[in-house]
Amino acid sequence: xxxxxxxxxxxxxxRAIIDTPEPPPAVSTLPAAPVAAPEAxxxxxxxxxxxxxxxxxxxxxxxxxAEYFRIWVVNLLLxxxxxxxxxxxxxxxxxxxxxxxxxxxxxxxxxxxxxAAILRGRILALLLFLAYSWSFEFSLNAGFATIVVLCVLxxxxxxxxxxxxxxxxxxxxxxxxxxxxxADAYRVALPPLVLWLGTVGAGATIAYRQSAGVFAALIIxxxxxxxxxxxxxxxxxxxxxxxASYGDRMFRFEPAGKAFYKTYxxxxxxxxxxGIGAFAIGTVFMSLxxxxxxxxxxxxxxxxxxxxxxxxxxxxxxxxxxxxxxxxHTQVDATDGQPVVHFGTTIRAWPLLRLVFVNVCLTLxxxxxxxxxxxxxxxxxxxECMRMSSIAGIDAVTRARLTPGTSxxxxxxxxxxxxxxxx
Amino acid sequence: xxxxPITGTWFDGRSAAGNPVALAIDGTTLAATLADGEARRWALxxxxxxxxxxxxxxxxxxxxEGVIEVTAGTGDLAVALRAAGVQDGPVVRMQRHRYAAxxxxxxxxxxxxxxxxxGLPAAARVAAEHVPPEVExxxxxxxxxxxxxxxLKPSRLPAERTASLDRRFAQLAAQAAPGVTxxxxxxxxxxxxxxxxxxxxxxxxxxxxxxxxVASDDALVGVFAHELGHxxxxxxxxxxxxxxxxxxxxxxxxxxASATLTTVAAxxxxxxxxxxxxxxxxxxxxxxxxxSGIPVEPLAEFLATMQAREDERGQVPQFLSTHPVSSExxxxxxxxxGTAASVRPVAPP
Ligand SMILES: [Zn+2]
Numbered sequence: 001x002x003x004x005x006x007x008x009x010x011x012x013x014x015r016a017i018i019d020t021p022e023p024p025p026a027v028s029t030l031p032a033a034p035v036a037a038p039e040a041x042x043x044x045x046x047x048x049x050x051x052x053x054x055x056x057x058x059x060x061x062x063x064x065x066a067e068y069f070r071i072w073v074v075n076l077l078l079x080x081x082x083x084x085x086x087x088x089x090x091x092x093x094x095x096x097x098x099x100x101x102x103x104x105x106x107x108x109x110x111x112x113x114x115x116a117a118i119l120r121g122r123i124l125a126l127l128l129f130l131a132y133s134w135s136f137e138f139s140l141n142a143g144f145a146t147i148v149v150l151c152v153l154x155x156x157x158x159x160x161x162x163x164x165x166x167x168x169x170x171x172x173x174x175x176x177x178x179x180x181x182x183a184d185a186y187r188v189a190l191p192p193l194v195l196w197l198g199t200v201g202a203g204a205t206i207a208y209r210q211s212a213g214v215f216a217a218l219i220i221x222x223x224x225x226x227x228x229x230x231x232x233x234x235x236x237x238x239x240x241x242x243x244a245s246y247g248d249r250m251f252r253f254e255p256a257g258k259a260f261y262k263t264y265x266x267x268x269x270x271x272x273x274x275g276i277g278a279f280a281i282g283t284v285f286m287s288l289x290x291x292x293x294x295x296x297x298x299x300x301x302x303x304x305x306x307x308x309x310x311x312x313x314x315x316x317x318x319x320x321x322x323x324x325x326x327x328x329h330t331q332v333d334a335t336d337g338q339p340v341v342h343f344g345t346t347i348r349a350w351p352l353l354r355l356v357f358v359n360v361c362l363t364l365x366x367x368x369x370x371x372x373x374x375x376x377x378x379x380x381x382x383x384e385c386m387r388m389s390s391i392a393g394i395d396a397v398t399r400a401r402l403t404p405g406t407s408x409x410x411x412x413x414x415x416x417x418x419x420x421x422x423x
Numbered sequence: 424x425x426x427x428p429i430t431g432t433w434f435d436g437r438s439a440a441g442n443p444v445a446l447a448i449d450g451t452t453l454a455a456t457l458a459d460g461e462a463r464r465w466a467l468x469x470x471x472x473x474x475x476x477x478x479x480x481x482x483x484x485x486x487x488e489g490v491i492e493v494t495a496g497t498g499d500l501a502v503a504l505r506a507a508g509v510q511d512g513p514v515v516r517m518q519r520h521r522y523a524a525x526x527x528x529x530x531x532x533x534x535x536x537x538x539x540x541x542g543l544p545a546a547a548r549v550a551a552e553h554v555p556p557e558v559e560x561x562x563x564x565x566x567x568x569x570x571x572x573x574x575l576k577p578s579r580l581p582a583e584r585t586a587s588l589d590r591r592f593a594q595l596a597a598q599a600a601p602g603v604t605x606x607x608x609x610x611x612x613x614x615x616x617x618x619x620x621x622x623x624x625x626x627x628x629x630x631x632x633x634x635x636x637v638a639s640d641d642a643l644v645g646v647f648a649h650e651l652g653h654x655x656x657x658x659x660x661x662x663x664x665x666x667x668x669x670x671x672x673x674x675x676x677x678x679x680a681s682a683t684l685t686t687v688a689a690x691x692x693x694x695x696x697x698x699x700x701x702x703x704x705x706x707x708x709x710x711x712x713x714x715s716g717i718p719v720e721p722l723a724e725f726l727a728t729m730q731a732r733e734d735e736r737g738q739v740p741q742f743l744s745t746h747p748v749s750s751e752x753x754x755x756x757x758x759x760x761g762t763a764a765s766v767r768p769v770a771p772p
Contacts, residue, residue, distance in 0.1 A: 062478035062495075073527035074518045079675045080534045087675055093474070093514070100479040107432065107441070107492060108480050110473070133667075140565075172441060173434025173489035247439060368688075369528075398440040 055393070059386040063101035065373030071097055072372040088119035099169065102383050105394060112175075113168040121164075128153070140204070147200070151193045155185035162240050171246070174400055180243035188239040192232045195225040230260040233322075241330045247400035252340075254329040263325065267318040274313055278306040316353040323347055327386070332396070341396045347385040355381055429493060429500050431480070433457070436489030444491065448503040453483065455491065467507060474515050475501060538672065539692065544699075547664035551657045556604075556625075559660060563625025567608075570629070578609035578632050585609045591640070592647045599711030605654050607647070618729070620646050622653040624660050638725045645708055645722025652707030658700045665696050705752055709759035723756040 075090035092115050099109040128150060135146040159180060166178040202217040234257045242253035282303055289299050323345055332341035359374035390396035432441035433455055444455040444463075453470055455463045465485060473482035481500055483491040493500050517523050578585060589607055596605065605626040611617070611633070618633040628650045634643060653659065666689070673689045712719050730753070 064477065067477050070524045070527070071518050073524050073531060074514065076675065077527045077531045077534065078514065080531060080538070080672070084671060084675055089514075096474065097476060097479075100473070100476055100482065108482075110482050110490065170490075172439040173436045174439050398438070400439040402437045 055391065056387055056389040057105040057394070057397075059383050059388070060103040061101055061380040061383040062103065063097060063376050063379065065376045068097060068376050069372040072375075085119065088122060089115040091115070091118055098379055102379075104171065104388060105397065107172055110170045111168055112170065113164065117164070121160075144201075144204070147197070151197055154193060155189040156182060158189055158239075159185040162243075166244055172397065172400075174247040174402060177245040177247075177403070178240075178243055179245060180239060184239060184243065188235050191228065192225065195221055195228070199225065230264040231257050233264075234260040237326050241326065245403075246332065248403045249341075249400045250333040252331045252333050254331070256325055256329045259325045259329070260322065263318060263321045266321075267314050270317060271310060271314045274310045278310050282306045312353065312357075316349040316356070320347050320349040320352055341388060341390040341392075344387040344389070345385045346387065347382065351381070429503065431483075431491050431493040433463075433491045434489045436485075436487060441492075446491065446493065446500075448507045451507065453491075467509060472504060472509055474511070535672075539695075543665055543668045543672075544661070544696070547661045547668065548657075550664045551660040554660055559657075560625040563623040563627050563659075566623050567627055567629075570623075571610075574612060575610040575629070576612065578611055580609060580632055580635065584635070588640070588643060591644050592651075595644055595648055595711055595715045595717070596651060598715045599648070599707075600651060600655050603651070603655055605651060620650050622650045622659055624657075624663075626654045628654065637728060639721050641717055642721035642725040644717055645712060645719065645725065648708035648711045649704045649722070651711065652704030653700065655707060656700070656703055658704065662693075662696060662700065666693050669693055669696075701752065702755070705756055706759070709756055713759075719756055719759060723753050726753050726756070 071093060075086070075093055079085075079087040079090050092111070092113050095113060096111045099111040102109050131146050132150060135142040159182060162180070163178045166176040169176045198217060199221045202214050202221060205214050206218060234255075237256065238253045241251055244251040285302060286299060289302070324347065327343040327345045330343045355378060359370070359378060362370040363374050429446040431444055431446055433444045434441050443458050447454045447456075448467070451467050453465045453467055455465075457463065465488070469486070471484040471486075473484060475481045478495055480495045481493040483493060485491065511519070517527070520526075592607055596603065603626070605628055607628045607630060609630050609632065611631055612619075617631050618637055619631045620629065620634060622628050628647065630643075630647070630650075634646060638646060669689050669692050673692065708722060709719050712722070730750070
């Protein structure tokens with residue numbers, strides 16, 4: 001009955017500014033048999049989470065570790081026995097489990113990805129990976145040719161995976177959509193790809209030809225890449241969030257470059273301060289340990305541990321702050337006079353770090369068996385931190401319509417290859 | 424009907440506004456009664472019943488006509504569906520079975536152990552046998568060029584020294600592995616005293632100058648015999664396939680987890696394979712040495728020296744990074760030396 005407590009807590013979270021209940025349940029007009037229905041509903045899941053109580057809609061996650069464990073084990077077994085072929089079906093089952101257990105304002109999401117498409121996508125990805133890992137064993141030129149081909153394909157893969165993911169997700173019987181063009185994908189992906197390819201190319205040339213130009217490229221290109229990183233990252237988020245749609249409602253993503261730069265700079269400053277601290281502590285420890293003739297491996301482990309600690313403190317800060325920024329800048333556009341829908345997340349660095357730490361430790365101690373429990377705990381935290389708000393209340397969602405000229409079941413022809421690459 | 428009513432929300436696929444419905448399954452049709460009393464019916468065979476989860480609403484997908492989201496915890500849809508002859512799929516039944524978790528886990532572990540112990544090594548062996556020699560040569564040459572560019576330097580040993588050693592190697596190879604293509608190349612590293620030997624695909628055996636500082640000539644022939652064992656068993660190629668296989672299998676288990684977890688697990692698992700290969704190469708070396716009438720003990724002694732260096736200085740000699748030496752390995756070599764050619768008595772370690 002943990003679900004109920006959680007529902008109440010989630011309900012308490014939502015601030016009731018304007019009380020806009022869902023369109024009339026009109027229970028009394030229902031024919032004889034189902035009259036008792038609302039009570040039955042209420043005992044299973046309390047009423048408040050069933051509507052967008054005024055201003056803010058809670059996200060709720062109802063999955064449990066024990067239930068997911070059984071799904072995970074059975075699907076893992078089938079994947080192993082079929083030499084990985086079943087993994088595409090397993091992927092669909094697992095994704096459905098997470099989506100169907102995610103509720104927004106009382107209604108669940110659904111996933112429609114077809115296993116055959118995912119299998120085709122995986123085979124293609126495997127072929128690309130094999131080409132990548134074997135080409136260098138043949139010759140340097142074959143290796144570079146493969147890298148260039150992969151770079152040319154990368155924006156297409158990016159587009160296809162976002163399309164597959166969104167078009168196969170639905171809520172309240174309406175599909176999400178993704179309408180970026182291939183040109184958009186190339187515009188977003190080309191700057192980092194060109195800079196990265198240039199760096200790799202210069203790095204490879206330096207072994208044969210040590211000219212000033214190559215040296216300059218080897219310094220300028222990575223520098224440019226790191227200076228542009230926040231901009232590149234913000235553009236990638238823009239690409240995914242600005243081209244999404246829900247039915248006929250378009251998502252919008254406000255330019256977030258500035259906020260990304262601020263966060264990256266703060267994270268860098270934090271890393272430097274922590275790094276100096278870790279270095280000072282490390283130097284003292286090293287000299288003490290060297291005097292005490294401690295085994296070299298242990299000294300190395302301590303150094304790696306200190307570095308990892310710095311990383312472990314900076315990374316959650318950055319990831320959390322960027323998630324907040326991304327959702328603060330995401331909106332659903334106003335159509336037919338409807339106000340805008342806003343998003344947010346209450347995710348915090350410290351709880352996230354604690355959760356990830358516990359998850360990793362328990363997964364390692366149980367040689368992987370804790371993994372499904374960890375996945376569920378992580379999903380619950382992430383999902384239940386999400387907020388959606390609109391001054392129109394639930395109307396902001398329920399007024400969405402199917403885009404004229406499209407089908408309610410999505411376009412099956414479009415997804416020959418299902419790519420499930422996370423972004 | 425005596426059971427509690429089944430209620431849900433019908434989303435027609437055209438609008439996100441939901442219609443509360445009361446549901447009943449009657450014979451082969453699904454009947455929904457809307458709030459305004461309107462009744463809708465669908466043939467059950469046109470309804471895709473999604474897998475049910477403990478706390479999630481169940482989805483009855485109606486294709487073009489949207490979906491009915493059955494409110495979790497109302498009525499007993501599962502009973503009604505079963506009564507109407509709609510069965511859960513075999514996988515769903517497995518997932519829900521009381522002992523599914525335990526049985527699945529035991530089977531997973533069994534399959535995993537079998538695949539790790541026998542399946543993958545056998546598959547890698549077959550795959551390695553099917554790689555044409557030219558391809559293997561090519562891969563080896565590529566790796567050798569790369570190593571020469573990055574960290575290897577030409578040997579500084581006198582030519583007559585390497586030539587005389589190469590002659591001894593050739594005698595042993597002709598005796599123990601006739602017809603096997605191999606070539607020995609002498610190199611040194613930036614760190615002059617690096618002690619190591621390794622094998623590349625296609626039969627290239629790289630010996631480092633540093634070896635001659637520590638190992639006697641008999642021990643050097645022993646090291647060569649060990650590397651020749653790697654060549655004969657095509658270990659480098661097999662290891663490439665095994666690493667790829669382990670990567671894929673680990674990806675299946677933790678695929679939706681983190682990349683770090685996947686990499687660490689794959690690394691730990693491949694260590695086991697290199698240990699097996701070292702043992703196999705040692706066994707080959709012992710047999711080859713004995714067949715040529717060369718004592719095995721110098722090789723065992725050399726390995727013991729390498730191991731002792733690690734213990735004393737707390738610094739891992741490079742040799743050990745590619746050849747994990749264990750007391751067990753040294754003992755095995757000494758046992759092999761003792762049993763057949765009783766040239767010298769087995770010295771207790
Ligand atoms: Zn070896």
